[in-house]
Amino acid sequence: xxxxxxxxxxxxxxxxVYMLFSLGLTLIFGVMKIVNFAxxxxxxxxxxxxxxxxxxxxxxGLPLSAAFGLAVLGGIAASVVLGMLLYQxxxxxxxxxxAGSFILSVGLVLLFEGAFLHYFGGAVRSVPPIIxxxxxxxGTAVTLQRLILCLVAFGFTFALYWVLTRTRLGKAMRAVxxxxxxxxxxxxxxxxxxxxxxxxxxxxxxxxxxxxAPISTVTPTVGADYLVKGFIAVIIGGLGSVPGAIVxxxxxxxxxxxGGYYVDPSSANMAIFVLVMLILLLRPKGLMxxx
Amino acid sequence: xxxxxxYSGAGAVALLCVATAAMTAGYGTNLVCWIxxxxxxxxxxxxVMLIGELNFATAAFVGxxxxxxxxxxxxxxxxxxxxxxxxxxxxxxxxxxFGYVTLRTKGPxxxxxxxxxxxxxxxxxxxVHWLGGNSGMVxxxxxxxxxxxLPTFVVAVVGVLLLALYAIEKSHFGKTCIAIxxxxxxxxxxxxxxxxxxxxCLCVAAFAxxxxxxxxxxxxxxxxxxxxxxxxxxxxLAYLKVGGEDNxxxxxxxxxxxxxxxxxxxxxxxxxxxxxxxxxVLSVLLMPKxxxxxxxxxxxxxxxxxxx
Amino acid sequence: xxxxxxxxxTAFFVACVMSLGTxxxxxxxxxxxxxxxxxxxxxANWGIGSQWLCEEAAREIKAGGGVKVGGKTYNYQxxxxxxxxxAAEGTKVAQTLLRRDNVKFIGGSLGTAPVRALQSLxxxxxxxxxxxxxxxxxxxxxxxxxxxxxxxxxxxxxxxxKFVKSANPAMQTVALLNPNDATGQDTEKIxxxxxxxxxxxxxxxxxxxxxxxxxxxxxxxxAGVKPDAVDLGAAPPSDAGSVFRELKAAGWKGVQVxxxxxxxxxxxxxxRGAVDKTYMGAAVTFDGPNVTARQxxxxxxxxxxxxxxxxxxxxxxxxSVMALKAAMEKAQSIEPKAVAKVxxxxxxxxxxxxxxxxxxxxxxxxxxxxxxVIVTQMNGDKLVEVQRIESEELKQxxxx
Numbered sequence: 001x002x003x004x005x006x007x008x009x010x011x012x013x014x015x016x017v018y019m020l021f022s023l024g025l026t027l028i029f030g031v032m033k034i035v036n037f038a039x040x041x042x043x044x045x046x047x048x049x050x051x052x053x054x055x056x057x058x059x060x061g062l063p064l065s066a067a068f069g070l071a072v073l074g075g076i077a078a079s080v081v082l083g084m085l086l087y088q089x090x091x092x093x094x095x096x097x098x099a100g101s102f103i104l105s106v107g108l109v110l111l112f113e114g115a116f117l118h119y120f121g122g123a124v125r126s127v128p129p130i131i132x133x134x135x136x137x138x139g140t141a142v143t144l145q146r147l148i149l150c151l152v153a154f155g156f157t158f159a160l161y162w163v164l165t166r167t168r169l170g171k172a173m174r175a176v177x178x179x180x181x182x183x184x185x186x187x188x189x190x191x192x193x194x195x196x197x198x199x200x201x202x203x204x205x206x207x208x209x210x211x212x213a214p215i216s217t218v219t220p221t222v223g224a225d226y227l228v229k230g231f232i233a234v235i236i237g238g239l240g241s242v243p244g245a246i247v248x249x250x251x252x253x254x255x256x257x258x259g260g261y262y263v264d265p266s267s268a269n270m271a272i273f274v275l276v277m278l279i280l281l282l283r284p285k286g287l288m289x290x291x
Numbered sequence: 292x293x294x295x296x297x298y299s300g301a302g303a304v305a306l307l308c309v310a311t312a313a314m315t316a317g318y319g320t321n322l323v324c325w326i327x328x329x330x331x332x333x334x335x336x337x338x339v340m341l342i343g344e345l346n347f348a349t350a351a352f353v354g355x356x357x358x359x360x361x362x363x364x365x366x367x368x369x370x371x372x373x374x375x376x377x378x379x380x381x382x383x384x385x386x387x388x389f390g391y392v393t394l395r396t397k398g399p400x401x402x403x404x405x406x407x408x409x410x411x412x413x414x415x416x417x418x419v420h421w422l423g424g425n426s427g428m429v430x431x432x433x434x435x436x437x438x439x440x441l442p443t444f445v446v447a448v449v450g451v452l453l454l455a456l457y458a459i460e461k462s463h464f465g466k467t468c469i470a471i472x473x474x475x476x477x478x479x480x481x482x483x484x485x486x487x488x489x490x491x492c493l494c495v496a497a498f499a500x501x502x503x504x505x506x507x508x509x510x511x512x513x514x515x516x517x518x519x520x521x522x523x524x525x526x527x528l529a530y531l532k533v534g535g536e537d538n539x540x541x542x543x544x545x546x547x548x549x550x551x552x553x554x555x556x557x558x559x560x561x562x563x564x565x566x567x568x569x570x571x572v573l574s575v576l577l578m579p580k581x582x583x584x585x586x587x588x589x590x591x592x593x594x595x596x597x598x599x
Numbered sequence: 600x601x602x603x604x605x606x607x608x609t610a611f612f613v614a615c616v617m618s619l620g621t622x623x624x625x626x627x628x629x630x631x632x633x634x635x636x637x638x639x640x641x642x643a644n645w646g647i648g649s650q651w652l653c654e655e656a657a658r659e660i661k662a663g664g665g666v667k668v669g670g671k672t673y674n675y676q677x678x679x680x681x682x683x684x685x686a687a688e689g690t691k692v693a694q695t696l697l698r699r700d701n702v703k704f705i706g707g708s709l710g711t712a713p714v715r716a717l718q719s720l721x722x723x724x725x726x727x728x729x730x731x732x733x734x735x736x737x738x739x740x741x742x743x744x745x746x747x748x749x750x751x752x753x754x755x756x757x758x759x760x761k762f763v764k765s766a767n768p769a770m771q772t773v774a775l776l777n778p779n780d781a782t783g784q785d786t787e788k789i790x791x792x793x794x795x796x797x798x799x800x801x802x803x804x805x806x807x808x809x810x811x812x813x814x815x816x817x818x819x820x821x822a823g824v825k826p827d828a829v830d831l832g833a834a835p836p837s838d839a840g841s842v843f844r845e846l847k848a849a850g851w852k853g854v855q856v857x858x859x860x861x862x863x864x865x866x867x868x869x870x871r872g873a874v875d876k877t878y879m880g881a882a883v884t885f886d887g888p889n890v891t892a893r894q895x896x897x898x899x900x901x902x903x904x905x906x907x908x909x910x911x912x913x914x915x916x917x918x919s920v921m922a923l924k925a926a927m928e929k930a931q932s933i934e935p936k937a938v939a940k941v942x943x944x945x946x947x948x949x950x951x952x953x954x955x956x957x958x959x960x961x962x963x964x965x966x967x968x969x970x971x972v973i974v975t976q977m978n979g980d981k982l983v984e985v986q987r988i989e990s991e992e993l994k995q996x997x998x999x
Contacts, residue, residue: 003819003823006819006849007816007819010815010816010819013815014813014815014816029399035399035402090572090576093576093579094575098345098398098399098402099345099528099532099536100532100575100579102345102402102528103525103528103529103532103571103575104571104572104575104576106525106528106529106568106571107529107567107568107569107570107571107572107575108568108572109568110564110565110567110568110571111564111565111568111569111572112568113564113568113639114562114563114564114565114566114568114639115565117564117639117643118562118565121644121905121906124836124837124864124865124868124869125868126867126868126869126871128871134848141848141849141850143848216812216813216841217812217837217838217840217841217868217869219837221810222812224810225810225811225812226812228410231403231406232403232407235399235400235403235407239399239400256813256816257815257816258816259816260816260817260819260820261816261817261819261820261823262820264805264806264807264817264820265805265806265807265808265811265816265817266414266417266418266779266806266807266808268816269414269808270411270414270415273407273408273410273411273414274407274411276403276404276407277393277404277407277408277411280393280396280400280403280404281392281393281395281396281404284395284396284397284400285400286400317698317699318694318695318698318699321694321698325691417779417780418779424781424784425711425712425779425780425781425783425784426711426712426715426734426736426781427686427712427715429715429716429719430719507687511686511687511690511716512690512716512719512720513686513689513690513712513715513716513719514686514687515685515686515687515712517684517685517686517687517712518685518686518687554691554695557680557681557691557692557695563638563639563681564639
C-alpha cells in the first residue's frame with residue numbers, strides 16, 4: 001500500500017511538469033497549427049538562467065528566497081522575450097504549415113543548443129532548493145520542494161483552464177482553434193490572439209523550467225527529454241486539447257512511475273512509445289482530440 | 292515528354308557514375324557516397340509526401356535496411372547483392388505491416404506515430420544482443436572486388452532508384468497518390484481502394500529507404516542504433532525543405548548543400564550545431580520553396596521577361 | 600534576391616570543393632594527432648577537456664625541444680573533430696582524419712561506438728589508435744595498432760570493490776544500476792563478478808536510458824530491495840548524484856559506489872547532501888600531499904576550459920602524447936607499426952607518475968596502459984584520495 005501511494009505521488013509530481021510542457025505545445029498547435037520542436041529551449045533557457053542567477057545573487061548578499069524569486073522572474077522574462085522574438089520573426093510565417101514549422105523549429109533547436117553550450121558551458125549546474133526537508137503524506141515521504149512544484153504546476157494548469165473557459169481571450173483562442181476562418185469572420189482579431197497564445201505557451205514552458213531547476217539536473221540539453229515526453233502527452237491527449245494534454249501527461253507519468261518500479265526505466269520508455277501508437281490507432285485523433 | 296526526361300535523367304546518372312569512377316579514392320569519394328545516400332533518404336521521404344503524409348518512420352526503414360544488410364553479411368554470409376536486397380525487403384515487409392496499421396491516421400498524428408515507431412525500433416536494437424546491442428554491428432564490408440568501385444556503385448544504385456521513383460510518380464499509380472493527397476474522399480468514391488494505395492506508396496518508399504540504409508552500412512562499415520533515431524528523419528526533412536519538396540530534384544539539391552555544409556562545419560566543434568542550425572533556419576525563412584523553387588522562379592521570371 | 604542566393608550557394612560549393620581538393624601537405628616537422636571526441640551534447644566537457652590536454656602535452660613537448668627522431672625534430676599538432684558519440688559521425692570523423700587530413704596517429708578517441716568505427720579503418724590503413732573505450736573487445740592480437748590509454752572496468756572494478764568491501768566488512772548485498780548502453784553493459788558484467796568474488800550478493804541489476812532526468816521511480820525501486828550497498832556503475836556523476844539524492848529522500852542509507860565516477864562536481868551539483876562517503880573509481884584529486892605542481896597546473900587549465908576539474912578520461916589524452924614521444928624516440932621512427940611494436944617496452948611520464956603498457960594476460964597482447972587505480976571518497980563535498988592501487992604488472996615494470 002505504501003509503495004502504491006509512493007508511486008502515485010511520484011506519478012503526480014512527474015506528471016505536473018509534463019503538464020506545463022504539453023499545455024504550451026498543445027496551445028501553440030491548437031491556435032496556430034504549428035509544431036514547435038524548439039519549445040524545450042524556453043524551458044532550458046529559463047532553467048539555465050535560474051541556475052546561473054541564483055548563485056550570483058546569493059553572492060551579492062541576498063537571502064535565498066529573494067535570490068530565487070528574482071532569478072525565476074529573470075529566467076521567465078528572458079524566455080518569454082525570446083519566444084516573442086521567435087514568433088515575430090520566424091514562426092508567424094509558418095502557421096498551418098506542419099512540415100515547415102517543424103523544420104524551422106529543428107533548426108532553432110540545433111542553433112540554441114550550440115549557443116547554450118557555448119555561453120553556459122557543458123557542466124552540470126545545480127540550484128539549492130528553496131525549502132529543504134520532507135513531509136509525510138499518508139505515510140510516504142515527499143520532499144517539500146517537489147510538493148511545491150506539484151502545487152505550482154497544478155495551479156497554473158487551473159489558471160490556464162480558467163482563462164480558456166471564462167475570459168474573452170480564452171474563448172477567442174478556442175474559437176480560432178476550432179475553425180480559424182470562421183473565427184475571423186466573427187471579427188476575432190486573429191493576429192493578436194495568435195500572439196497571445198504563443199506568449200502564454202512560452203510563459204508556461206519557462207515556468208516549468210524555472211521551478212524544475214532546483215530538482216533536476218540543469219544542462220544545456222535538459223529540455224530535450226521533457227520535450228519528447230511533452231509531445232507524446234500531447235499526442236495521446238489530442239493535439240489542441242487542453243484537457244487532453246493534462247490526461248496525456250498524467251498517463252505518461254504514471255507509466256514512467258509504475259513501469260520504472262515494476263520493470264525498469266528503459267522498458268518503461270519503450271512501453272510509452274508502444275502505447276502511443278496503440279492509442280493513436282484506436283482513436284486516431286488522440287483521446288480527446290478534435291483536430 | 293516524360294520519356295525525354297527519363298532518358299536525360301539516365302544520361303545524367305551515367306555521367307555521374309563515370310565522374311565518380313574517375314575520382315581517386317579518398318575523402319572526396321566518401322563525401323559523394325554520403326551525399327548519394329542522403330539524397331535517396333530524402334527522396335524516400337518525398338515519395339510519401341505524394342499521398343500527403345510526412346513519414347517520420349523513414350529513419351526506422353533506413354535502420355531496418357542497414358541492420359538487415361548487416362545481419363545478412365556478418366551472420367548469414369550471403370552474397371553482396373542479396374544482402375543489399377534483403378535489407379530493402381526487410382524494410383518493405385515492416386513497412387507493409389506498419390502502413391496497413393497506421394495509415395488510417397493522418398497529418399500530425401501519422402507524423403508522431405512514425406516518430407514513436409522510430410524510437411521503439413531503435414530501443415529494440417539496443418536490447419537485442421546478437422545485433423550488437425548498443426555497441427552496434429561492425430565488419431560490414433562490401434566484397435573485395437567492389438572495394439575500388441563502391442562509390443560508383445552507390446551513385447549508380449541511387450541514380451537508378453531516383454529514376455524509378457520519378458517514373459512511378461509520373462505513372463498512373465503516382466497520379467492516384469497525388470489525387471489522394473488532394474482529396475481522398477473523391478478518390479474513394481471512384482472505387483479505388485485508398486487505404487491499400489497509401490500502403491503501396493509507403494512500401495515503395497520503404498524499399499528505397501531500406502536500400503539507402505544498406506548502402507550506408509557498407510559505406511561506413513559500422514552501424515549502431517544511435518544512427519537511426521528520429522534525428523535522421525529530421526535531417527532528411529531538412530534536405531527536402533532546403534532543396535524544395537515540389538521538385539523531384541529537390542532532394543538532390545538539399546542533400547548536396549547540407550552534407551557539404553556539415554563537412555565544412557565539422558571542424559567547428561560546438562559551433563557546428565550553431566552553424567548547421569542557422570543554415571536550416573535561414574534557408575527555411577528565406578527560401579520557402581527551397582533551392583529548386585528559387586531556380587524555377589528564376590526561369591519563369593526570365594521566360595516572362597523574354598515573352599514580354 | 601535570387602541572384603544573391605545563387606551566388607552565395609555557388610561560392611559555398613566552390614569553397615567546399617576546393618577544401619576537398621587541397622590535400623594538406625604534411626610538413627616535415629609537424630606530426631598531426633587526430634582526436635575523435637564528443638564536442639557537443641552530453642559528453643562535450645569530456646571532449647573539450649581532452650582536446651585541451653592533448654594540446655597542452657604538445658606544448659610541453661615543444662617547449663622541451665620536441666621529439667628527436669633520426670636527427671630531425673618533430674612537434675605534435677592536435678586535430679579534433681566532433682564524433683557526437685555515435686557510429687555514423689564516428690565514421691565521418693574517421694574518414695576526415697585518415698583520408699582528408701592524412702593523419703597517422705590518433706592521439707585519443709572517446710565513445711565505444713565511434714571508436715569501433717574508427718578502429719575498423721585504422722587497423723586496415725596502418726594507423727596507430729589510442730582510445731579510452733571501455734570494451735575489452737577492441738583489444739587483442741587482431742588489433743595490433745590499438746592501445747587503451749585509461750583504466751577500464753577490467754582494471755578498476757576488482758581492486759576497487761575489494762577495497763570497498765574491506766573498508767565496509769558488514770556489507771552483504773548490493774543493487775546495481777547502469778545506463779543502457781555499451782559502456783553500461785560492459786561495466787555491469789564485470790561488476791557482478793567482482794562483487795560476487797568478495798562475497799557480496801547482487802540483489803538486482805537495473806538499466807536506465809541516458810538522458811533521463813527523473814530518477815525517483817528507479818530510486819524507489821532500488822530502495823525497495825533494501826540493499827546494503829548501491830553501485831551505480833557507469834552512470835555519469837550528475838546522474839549518480841540525482842539517484843543518491845532520491846535514495847536519501849526515500850530513506851535509504853548504505854554504502855554508495857560509482858565505479859566509473861570521474862569527478863566530484865557533477866556528483867555534488869545534483870546530489871548535494873546525499874553523496875557523502877561515496878566511493879569513485881575513476882576520479883582524481885588534486886589537493887592531497889602527493890599532488891605535483893604540474894598536476895595542479897593541468898587541472899587548473901582543464902577547469903578553465905570546461906568548468907569542471909580534470910578526470911581520468913581526459914588525462915588519457917595527455918598520457919598518450921607522452922607515451923608516443925617516448926616510443927618514437929626509442930624506436931627512432933615515426934612509422935606507426937614500428938612505434939606500436941615498441942610501446943609495450945617503454946615507460947613514460949604520465950600524469951600519475953611513470954607508466955607503461957601491458958595487459959597481455961587479460962587481453963592477449965599488451966595494449967592496456969598500466970597506471971594505478973585511484974580510489975577516492977567524498978568527504979562532505981570534497982573528494983579525497985583513499986587508496987592508490989598498483990597492479991602486479993605495473994609494480995614489476997616500475998621495478999618495485
